[in-house]
Amino acid sequence: MENNKYLREEIIRESGVNPKKCMKCGKCSATCPAYDEMEYHPHQFVSMVESGDIMPLLNSESLYKCLSCFACIERCPRGVEPAKLVEAVRLSAIRKQGENRMTANDVPALLDEEIPQQLLVSAFRKYSK
Amino acid sequence: MQRVGVFVCWCGSNIAGTVDVEAVSEALKNEPGVVFSTNYQYMCSQAGQDMIKEAVKEHNLTGIVVCSCSPRMHEATFRKTAAAAGLNPYMVEIANIREQCSWVHKDIPTGTEKAIILGKAAVAKVNLNTPLTPGESPVTKRALVIGGGIAGIQTALDIADAGFPVDIVEKKPTIGGKMAQLDKTFPTLDCAACILTPKMVDVAQNENIRIFSYSEVSEIKGFVGNFDVTIKKNARFVKEDICTGCGACVEKCPMKRVPNEFNLGMDNRSAIYIPFAQAVPKVATIDPNSCNMLKNGKCGLCAKVCAAGAIDYTQKDEYINEKYGAIVVATGFNPISMDKFDEFSYNQSKDVITSLEFERLTNAAGPTAGHLERPSDGKSPKTIVFVQCVGSRCDACAEKGKEYCSKICCMYTAKHAMLVRDKYPDTEVYVFYIDVRTPGKNFDEFYRRAVEEYGVKYVKGMVGKVTPEGDKLKVQASDLIEGKQLHIDADLVVLAAAIEPDKSARPLATMLTASMDTNDFFTEAHPKLRPVESPTAGVFLSGACQGPKDIPETVSQAGAAASKVIGLLAKDKLTGNPCVAHSNELMCNGCSSCERVCPYGAITYEDKEFRMPDRTTKIRRVAKVNPAVCQGCGACTVACPSGAMDLNGFASNQIMAEVDAICK
Numbered sequence: 079m080e081n082n083k084y085l086r087e088e089i090i091r092e093s094g095v096n097p098k099k100c101m102k103c104g105k106c107s108a109t110c111p112a113y114d115e116m117e118y119h120p121h122q123f124v125s126m127v128e129s130g131d132i133m134p135l136l137n138s139e140s141l142y143k144c145l146s147c148f149a150c151i152e153r154c155p156r157g158v159e160p161a162k163l164v165e166a167v168r169l170s171a172i173r174k175q176g177e178n179r180m181t182a183n184d185v186p187a188l189l190d191e192e193i194p195q196q197l198l199v200s201a202f203r204k205y206s207k
Numbered sequence: 208m209q210r211v212g213v214f215v216c217w218c219g220s221n222i223a224g225t226v227d228v229e230a231v232s233e234a235l236k237n238e239p240g241v242v243f244s245t246n247y248q249y250m251c252s253q254a255g256q257d258m259i260k261e262a263v264k265e266h267n268l269t270g271i272v273v274c275s276c277s278p279r280m281h282e283a284t285f286r287k288t289a290a291a292a293g294l295n296p297y298m299v300e301i302a303n304i305r306e307q308c309s310w311v312h313k314d315i316p317t318g319t320e321k322a323i324i325l326g327k328a329a330v331a332k333v334n335l336n337t338p339l340t341p342g343e344s345p346v347t348k349r350a351l352v353i354g355g356g357i358a359g360i361q362t363a364l365d366i367a368d369a370g371f372p373v374d375i376v377e378k379k380p381t382i383g384g385k386m387a388q389l390d391k392t393f394p395t396l397d398c399a400a401c402i403l404t405p406k407m408v409d410v411a412q413n414e415n416i417r418i419f420s421y422s423e424v425s426e427i428k429g430f431v432g433n434f435d436v437t438i439k440k441n442a443r444f445v446k447e448d449i450c451t452g453c454g455a456c457v458e459k460c461p462m463k464r465v466p467n468e469f470n471l472g473m474d475n476r477s478a479i480y481i482p483f484a485q486a487v488p489k490v491a492t493i494d495p496n497s498c499n500m501l502k503n504g505k506c507g508l509c510a511k512v513c514a515a516g517a518i519d520y521t522q523k524d525e526y527i528n529e530k531y532g533a534i535v536v537a538t539g540f541n542p543i544s545m546d547k548f549d550e551f552s553y554n555q556s557k558d559v560i561t562s563l564e565f566e567r568l569t570n571a572a573g574p575t576a577g578h579l580e581r582p583s584d585g586k587s588p589k590t591i592v593f594v595q596c597v598g599s600r601c602d603a604c605a606e607k608g609k610e611y612c613s614k615i616c617c618m619y620t621a622k623h624a625m626l627v628r629d630k631y632p633d634t635e636v637y638v639f640y641i642d643v644r645t646p647g648k649n650f651d652e653f654y655r656r657a658v659e660e661y662g663v664k665y666v667k668g669m670v671g672k673v674t675p676e677g678d679k680l681k682v683q684a685s686d687l688i689e690g691k692q693l694h695i696d697a698d699l700v701v702l703a704a705a706i707e708p709d710k711s712a713r714p715l716a717t718m719l720t721a722s723m724d725t726n727d728f729f730t731e732a733h734p735k736l737r738p739v740e741s742p743t744a745g746v747f748l749s750g751a752c753q754g755p756k757d758i759p760e761t762v763s764q765a766g767a768a769a770s771k772v773i774g775l776l777a778k779d780k781l782t783g784n785p786c787v788a789h790s791n792e793l794m795c796n797g798c799s800s801c802e803r804v805c806p807y808g809a810i811t812y813e814d815k816e817f818r819m820p821d822r823t824t825k826i827r828r829v830a831k832v833n834p835a836v837c838q839g840c841g842a843c844t845v846a847c848p849s850g851a852m853d854l855n856g857f858a859s860n861q862i863m864a865e866v867d868a869i870c871k
Contacts, residue, residue, distance in 0.1 A: 101600060103641040104685030109550065109671030113692040121687065153550055153671060157602035 106150035179205035216250035295338030354537035356384020358750025365769030367415035431745030452489030588698035598705035797828035801843035
C-alpha cells in the first residue's frame with residue numbers, strides 16, 4: 079500500500095496530470111482508436127491512478143497498445159490528459175532494470191518499406207530507456 | 208467629547224463561551240469617552256434593547272458601541288434602538304466579537320484579548336462619529352424591461368398589473384424570445400406557443416405596456432428612481448401603426464432566399480418578413496441587407512401590393528428618450544457556437560444539429576411542418592443519437608466550452624427522446640449522458656418515464672466522435688457501465704449545446720454599471736437573499752441573463768423581479784444611504800482618478816468658480832458625487848491622490864483612529 083502511494087505520487091508528478099479533475103464522462107475512451115486492443119482503457123487509467131491501483135496497469139499490455147495519438151487529450155472536456163498518464167506509467171515500467179520493451183537489436187527485424195522510419199524512431203523512444 | 212455607552216453581548220454561549228464578557232465590559236470602561244459599560248445575555252432581545260434605551264437617558268449618552276455579532280446581522284436593529292432613544296442612528300458602532308472573534312478563536316484569553324481590542328477600535332471610531340441624515344430623491348413611476356422573451360413578458364405583465372406603466376425593448380421584430388421557438392415544454396408537454404402566445408397578446412393589449420420591437424437601448428444615464436434612457440428604434444421600413452400584418456407583401460416579395468433566423472436557417476424567408484404567425488407586434492419588417500429596393504433602388508413590389516400604404520423605404524432609425532424609475536434586465540441566452548467542436552462534425556454534416564434546431568424540426572410551424580425529417584435528404588431518421596453536455600461542464604482552462612452546467616439540457620433531451628419514441632415508435636433513440644440532472648417538481652419522474660415507458664436507451668458515457676460516411680453518421684462512444692466502446696450508425700445526431708448569455712448583455716452591463724461574472728451572466732446582489740436584484744440600485748434581473756434557467760424558474764424569477772420593481776415604484780421618495788462619498792472641492796485637483804474607479808458611475812465633474820485670496824475668481828474642475836447613486840464602497844477615497852474624497856461614516860480619520868486603537 080505504501081509502495082502504491084509512492085508510485086501514485088510519482089506518476090502524478092511526472093505526468094503533470096491531476097486525475098481529480100476527471101468527471102468520469104468517458105469521452106477519452108469514446109474517442110480512443112485503440113480501445114479494442116486495450117485491456118485498461120484511458121478512463122480506467124485515470125481512475126486507477128487516482129485510487130492508487132497501479133500494479134495492474136504496470137503489468138498490462140495496454141501500456142504498449144496506446145498509440146500516443148493524443149485524441150483523448152484533445153477531446154477531454156476537463157483537460158485531464160489521460161495519454162500523459164499512460165506515458166508516465168509506461169516510463170515507470172520500462173525504467174526498471176532489464177525492462178526495455180524494445181532494444182536496438184529488435185529494429186532490423188521490424189524494418190519494412192511500408193513502415194515510416196519515424197514510427198520506428200518514436201517506438202524506440204517510447205519503449206526503451 | 209462624546210459620552211459613549213458600551214454594551215457587550217453574550218449571544219448565549221456563542222460569544223460568552225470563548226470571550227470573558229465581564230472582562231471586556233470592564234476593560235472598555237476606561238477608554239476615552241466611555242461613561243457606561245455593561246454586558247447582557249442577548250443584547251438584540253427586547254430586554255437588551257430597553258437596557259440601551261434606559262442607559263441613553265440615564266447617562267446622557269451621545270454614542271453607542273455594541274460588541275456583538277456582525278453588523279450585517281443587527282446593525283439595523285441597534286440603529287433603530289438608538290433612534291427610539293432619541294439619538295441619531297449613525298451614532299452606533301458595532302464591534303464584531305462573534306464572527307471575527309469568538310467563532311474563530313478556541314481559548315478564552317486570546318478571545319477576550321481580541322474582543323477588547325475590537326471594542327477599543329469601535330470606541331475610538333464612535334468618538335469621531337457625526338450625526339448623518341440620509342438624502343431623498345424622487346421616483347419616476349415607469350419601468351423599463353430590456354428583452355421581450357418569457358422573462359421580460361412576465362415581468363412586464365406583473366408590473367403593469369400593479370398599475371405602473373412599463374416599456375419593453377426587444378431587439379428582434381417580435382417579442383416571444385426563445386420560448387416562441389420551442390415545440391413542447393417539459394414536464395407537462397403542453398405546446399410552448401399555446402401557453403406563450405396568450406401572454407404575448409396580453410402584453411399587446413395591456414394599456415400600461417408599450418412595446419419597442421426591433422429596438423435597442425443605446426444610452427443609460429441617471430440612477431435608481433431617475434434613469435434617463437435613450438432607445439434606438441431601428442428602421443424597419445414599415446409604418447408600424449399602419450401595417451395590418453396581412454402578409455401580402457411577404458407573399459409578393461421576389462427575394463425569397465434569405466436564411467430564416469426564426470427557423471435557425473433551416474429554411475428561407477423573404478426580404479420583407481413577419482417572423483411567425485403569432486408575432487407581436489404583427490408587423491412586417493424589411494431586412495435592409497437583402498431587400499433589392501433598399502440596396503439598389505429596384506423592385507418596390509411590396510409598396511405596390513400594400514393596401515394600407517405602410518411601406519416606407521425612406522424610414523430612418525429613430526431615437527426616443529424616456530425616464531424610468533427601475534430597469535429590469537431580461538436579455539436571455541443563446542446556444543453556444545458548435546464551430547470548435549469538430550469531433551461532432553456539426554459543420555461537416557447537415558444531419559448533426561443542435562437541440563434548438565431539433566425543436567424547430569418537430570414544431571408544426573417549423574421548416575418541416577412538424578414532420579421529423581433529416582435536413583440533408585428529408586428522409587425520416589431511424590436511429591437518433593442525442594449527446595448531452597456539449598460544451599457544458601468544461602475545464603476552466605479549456606479552449607472551448609463553458610465551466611458551468613447548462614441546467615436545462617437533461618430535461619429537454621429527455622423530452623425530445625420521449626416525443627420521438629411517442630410519434631415514431633420504430634425509431635431507435637440513444638441518449639449519451641455524463642450525469643442525468645433532473646432536480647425539479649416532476650422532473651425525475653419525467654426522465655424515468657422516457658426510459659421505462661418510452662424505451663429511450665440511456666447510455667452512461669460520452670460520444671467521442673461523429674464521422675459522416677455515406678448517408679450515415681458513424682458515432683463512436685463509450686458505454687461505461689458495460690465497459691464497451693459503441694459504434695452506432697445514426698441517421699441524426701442532436702447536440703445539447705451549452706447555453707451562454709446573449710451577446711448584448713456585456714455592453715448593456717457597462718451602460719448600467721451592473722456587475723457580471725466571468726461568463727457574462729449578471730451578478731445578483733446576494734446569491735441567496737437578493738437573487739433578483741443587481742448590486743446596482745434600481746437594476747433588477749429576470750431570467751437566463753442571471754444564470755441558466757428553465758421556463759418555470761424564469762417565470763418565478765420574473766415575478767420576483769416585478770415585485771421588487773413594484774416595491775420601488777410604489778414609493779414617492781427614496782431614502783438614500785447617508786454613508787456616501789463626498790469631495791472637498793478646495794482640495795480636489797480635478798484629476799478624474801475617482802471617476803475612473805467608481806463602479807457605479809456616481810462621480811461627475813463640474814466647472815466651478817472659486818474666489819481666490821486676491822479677490823479674483825478662478826474656474827476649476829472639481830469632482831461631484833451623486834449621493835443617490837453612490838453605494839459607499841470607498842474606492843474613490845483610496846484612489847484620490849489629494850485626499851479630497853472622504854466617505855461619510857467611514858472617514859479617513861475614523862479609520863485611522865481605529866487602526867491606532869488596535870495598534871496601541
